[in-house]
Amino acid sequence: MRNKFWVWIFVLYLGTGVVHAQSLNEFVVDGLEKNDLAKNLPPLDTLIKMAKANSPRLKFFDADYEFWDGQITLARRAWLRNINLEAGYGYGIFDNLSNQQIAGDPGSQTLFSSEQSRYTVGASIKLPLSSVFNRNREIKNAKAEAKKSQHQKEYAEWELEQLIVKQYNDLLKAHRLFFINASIVESYKLQSIRAEKDFKNGVINLADYTRLQQMLNQAIRAYESQRAEFLIAFKALEGTVGIQIEMY
Template identity: 30%
Template sequence: MQHFLLLLIGSIVLLGPLSAQDEVAFDLRPLDVLLQEAERNSPVLQFEKIDAELLYSDLRLLKKEWANYIAVSASYQVGNVQFIDNLSSGSTPDVRTVTRENVFAVAGVSVRIPLSDFLTKNERRRQLELRLDQERFDLHHKEFELRELVIRQYNDLQRALRILEIRDRDLRFHELATETAERYFREGSMGLDEYTSTFNKSNEAEIRLAEAQLDAQLLYLLLKELVGAEIKA
């Protein structure tokens, strides 16, 4: 067995260092960029921003509430009126038709302030201000939670990709060991038990690589979904 390991190590030295396959290793976009993407694309944060804007709009409307208590009215009318004048001068009657044009213009301003609205306005404004502050704090809290989750998943994915590279190198090492062991076995330089053990270790390395690939793929999809954009560089 020691003779086989020495021969295997010599073969690896001749071949040079093993590098990860292209589909195993890839670069991620910078963390700061992904954090900005996640905040911009998060539907939860967008919903919170809309709620805050609605409260701010209600507060502005409350400040303009005085306009509801003032009413301005005006009217303008033009009409023609005809009437007959029967004038008597001595014994001869004088009948005349007279047309007159009348113009009527009316304007006015009325003010009505409900006492309940007047007395509770300050309190209603204070409630809206507190609700707006609460909404802003909630928005900041959700932004913090989102950033924390992106950072955690980013680091988890980086760790998974590193493990994936290691598993890939490990499998390629065992594949080379299996090829060498098969040649020695055919030449009669290795027993069946040693060859079987080498072959089983290669299978175990392949299983570990498949598990690492699934873990990395899951973490990649989760982070991509969380960010709402491509995360590869």
């Protein structure tokens, strides 16, 4: 009975004609060419540029580099923390020395008071040895951290490029398989219509007709599974790029 079933499948294909087999193959080939997703997606280089522009990870490294670049400037100017300038202002009644006292006359003890404003300005410098000897080391450390952040960004960019290329090709593969599975389902549907007529006319029995329906159901399940894979691959690429991908 199983051999009879496969013979019937072969006859069914012959019954539809060699032209049908060729047209189905041409349909798949032409359909893949006309529905090539790569023609509707932005170019790969454009996707990579968009991913880099929207990557939170790369933005983190940019901010980290900016921070350490600022630390270099701060380390170079750290010595300014040891210089103090002070200024003061006072207004009121002050006791002042007489001219004799200013001239150095020891016998004069007279003070006189007057209402006036007074300004004071002063400067001081202190140079701790740690600031002197550690300055160059602090500058070098800040430069090393800035350079490390820059290299980390370059490596992250390389990783991002590799991920985009993989997801891009996974999407194209998923789309092609999705289209092929859709074609297989359509082919089985045509066979099912023919088989239903042959079953009613007694050409095939119920077991063969049921088996073909099971094959159709399996093809539909494979189609739905591949459809889900295509959508997942598409959303994964959108997530990495960081924006909604517009089709051309």
